[in-house]
Amino acid sequence: MPRIFTLLASISIALGTIAPGSAAAQAFKSTIRIVVPQAPGGGTDLVARIVAPGLSSELKQTVIVENRPGASGQVGTQLVKNAPPDGTTILLAVDHSLIIVPLTVPGVRYNVQSDFVPLGQAVRTYWTLIIPPNADYKDFKGYVAAIRKEPNARSYGVPLAGGATKAIGEAVGKYAGVGLVEVPFHGSAPLLQNVLAGQVPAGMTGMPEAIAAHRSGKARVIAVSGSARTQLLPDVPTFKELGVDGLEFRTFVGFFAPKGLPSAMAQQFNAALRKTLADPAVQQKITQLALQPAPTTLEEASREVGEMAAFWKTALASPQ
CATH class of the missing domain: 3.40.190.150 (Bordetella uptake gene, domain 1)
Structure with missing residues (x-):
């Protein structure tokens, strides 16, 4: 009997050693x-x-x-x-x-x-609406007034076509009562270059790309997606605050x-x-x-x- 117990104990120890090793393998x-x-x-x-x-x-x-x-x-x-x-x-x-x-x-x-x-x-991150630093409009209210008045102001640049940017463009256009035109760029870098240079009246991009330009004064973020203001840009209102519905999403x-x-x-x-x-x-x-x-x-x-x-x-x- 002692030999049997010893054998069983040895098997148990061996299995205990092999099992974790097998899982790792x-x-x-x-x-x-x-x-x-x-x-x-x-x-x-x-x-x-x-x-x-x-x-x-x-x-x-x-x-x-x-x-x-x-x-x-x-x-x-x-x-x-x-x-x-x-x-x-x-x-x-x-x-x-x-x-x-x-x-x-x-x-x-x-x-x-x-x-x-x-x-x-x-x-996790959020989406932003940005405008050139030299734009006549300085906030969302001014931007909406501009696109209602001037058809040439109704295009907006995006880093990729469709999805969140299209949802934002359609929601803002519906709010303003005009149709906006999406202009796709190959990524956020060329989009920002064109917004900063004033080549497009506005842009919609992710917060990581927009926040540095906003903080340096090279561009202005005038609205963000999400259900509440982000701590990264506490001075910028959400679309929801501004009366634009359906843009509480995040990425x-x-x-x-x-x-x-x-x-x-x-x-x-x-x-x-x-x-x-x-x-x-x-x-x-x-x-x-x-x-x-x-x-x-x-x-x-x-x-x-x-x-x-x-x-x-x-x-x-x-x-x-």
């Missing part, structure tokens, strides 16, 4: 590629590069950032959808490319809820894996991400970009994606 085993479906230098790209070292440290693997821009985020997003669900290829994307593009562009071959596994939100930037990623790997990545985002140095770098760190659990991330998908499906359902 099923986790991240090689270099992790974070695909950003936007060009280098933008907000999403910078977030990826800020969190990559922390993820690398927590997951014990090399983490590289790879930019795959094109077709409003479709190129990089489709690449990740088609990648094997083994943890080697992860997407960091905004809701526009994941949710809005499939609802507005014919032929898009992915769906955020059926083709991807949400791994956690990284940051999330989150990590996604191809459908089929093992649950244990999703949990491990999410834990690594939340720990990275809890680092004060990481938080400081993110807030310096005018972004809000917004870590979530897997369940919270999935719920956020579902809510945003439902919001945009309803918001974009009316005929354009």
